[in-house]
Amino acid sequence: MSYREKENIINIFSGLLITAIFAWAVYQRHLDGRIDLTDDFQQWGIIFLIYAGVSIVARIIIYIVFHIINAIATREEKIPEEDERDKIIKLKATRNSHYTFSIGFMTAIIYLAIGFAPYVIFIVFVVSGLIAEIIDNGSQIYYYRKGV
Amino acid sequence: MPKRTIQNNIRRLRFDADEMTQQELADKTGVSRQTIVAIEKGKYSPSLELAFKIALTFERPLEEVFTYVPEETTTKKKK
Secondary structure, eight states: OOHHHHHHHHHHHHHHHHHHHHHHHHHHHHHHTSSOTTTOHHHHHHHHHHHHHHHHHHHHHHHHHHHHHHHHHHOOOSOOOOOHHHHHHHHHHHHHHHHHHHHHHHHHHHHHHTTOOTHHHHHHHHHHHHHHHHHHHHHHHHHHHHOO | OOOEEEEEOHHHHHHHTTSOOHHHHHHHHTSOHHHHHHHHTTSOOOOHHHHHHHHHHHTOOHHHHEEEEEHHHHHHHHO
C-alpha cells in the first residue's frame, strides 16, 4: 500500500473519530442543559468554530503520529512529493466531494422548506460534510487502485 | 471516430536500458515510483510533458515509447 493510500485511510478514520467524539461531547452538554441546540443559533456558530479548531489540531497530531509510525515501519523518512498523477487524483476526488456536499446542502434546504426545525439544517451540514470527506478520501483510494 | 487507447513499451525499454528500475526512471522523470507503475500497467496516461521526459530518458522517439491504438486491438490481445 502506497503512502498516499495509507494517508487517505488515516484521514477517513480520523475524520470519523474526531466528529463522533465532538458530536457526543456536544450532545451530552445539550442533554445536561448547559447549551440549547434547538433554538440558539449562536451556539451552533460557536460549536462549528470550536469544531473547526479542534479538528485542525487533532488532525495535525494524528498526521504527525502517522508519519512517525510510517517512517519506523517502512524506514522511509521522506514524504513523497506530489506529482501530476497525485494532483489529478486529488482534483477528481475534490469534485466528487463537492458534488456530495452540494447534495447535502440541497437536502438541508429541502428539509427547511418542508417544515423541519432549523437546527436540523446544521445537523445535515455536519453529516454531509463528514460524508463528503469520506467520499473525497475514498475516491482517492479508488483512483489510486483502479487508475485514472 | 473509433475509441483508442494509449499503450506503452516502458517495461521493455527499461529492460533494454541495462535493467533500469522503476525507481530510477521515476527519479529521472521527477515522478513517484507508483506513477511509473501505473503508467506501465496502463492505469494512467501521462501528460505530454511526462511522456516526452520518459522518451528522452530512453533516448527514443515518443512514438516508440507510447502508441495510440484502437481499443478493439487491446481487447483482442487481452482475450
